[in-house]
Amino acid sequence: MKHLMANAMLSLAALTLSAFPSHAEDASKAAPVWFSAIDRNTDGIITLKEMHDARYQRFAFVDADRDGLLSPTELKKDRPWLRRFGWFDANRDGRISIHEFEAKGQTRFVMLDVNGDGRVSLTEALRVTKAQRRSPSGTAG
Numbered sequence: 612m613k614h615l616m617a618n619a620m621l622s623l624a625a626l627t628l629s630a631f632p633s634h635a636e637d638a639s640k641a642a643p644v645w646f647s648a649i650d651r652n653t654d655g656i657i658t659l660k661e662m663h664d665a666r667y668q669r670f671a672f673v674d675a676d677r678d679g680l681l682s683p684t685e686l687k688k689d690r691p692w693l694r695r696f697g698w699f700d701a702n703r704d705g706r707i708s709i710h711e712f713e714a715k716g717q718t719r720f721v722m723l724d725v726n727g728d729g730r731v732s733l734t735e736a737l738r739v740t741k742a743q744r745r746s747p748s749g750t751a752g
């Protein structure tokens with residue numbers, strides 16, 4: 612496998628994925644835990660609805676006092692989100708609202724949906740998360 616620059620890889624992926632390769636080797640890749648958690652009907656595709664459902668459920672779970680806002684204290688039980696607190700909290704008021712949460716979820720979905728067909732396949736998910744791990748800066752902004 613060639614290791615190309617992340618950007619080149621993403622644009623290449625957009626081209627190749629639109630052709631929908633039917634190779635069985637993709638299926639042999641284990642889905643990451645987060646992917647399986649979101650992919651409710653286990654068809655190997657995350658739709659925007661599945662993504663939203665999963666996020667709302669997680670939001671409700673973390674929002675202990677049910678005020679529709681996530682505080683850093685509430686997020687203590689969810690370290691991955693706590694680490695991204697500043698990214699989620701767009702207006703920097705120290706709370707993550709469901710709107711901020713949804714907006715970032717949308718951004719993330721678009722990022723994952725390499726070929727822009729409104730569905731995130733396992734192949735896309737693995738490709739993007741790998742590319743992100745390789746680039747030290749990750750998401751700027």
Ligand SMILES: [Ca+2]
Nearest residue numbers: 650652654656
């Ligand atoms: Ca699915």
Ligand SMILES: [Ca+2]
Nearest residue numbers: 674678680681
């Ligand atoms: Ca709360």
Ligand SMILES: [Ca+2]
Nearest residue numbers: 700702704706
């Ligand atoms: Ca906020």
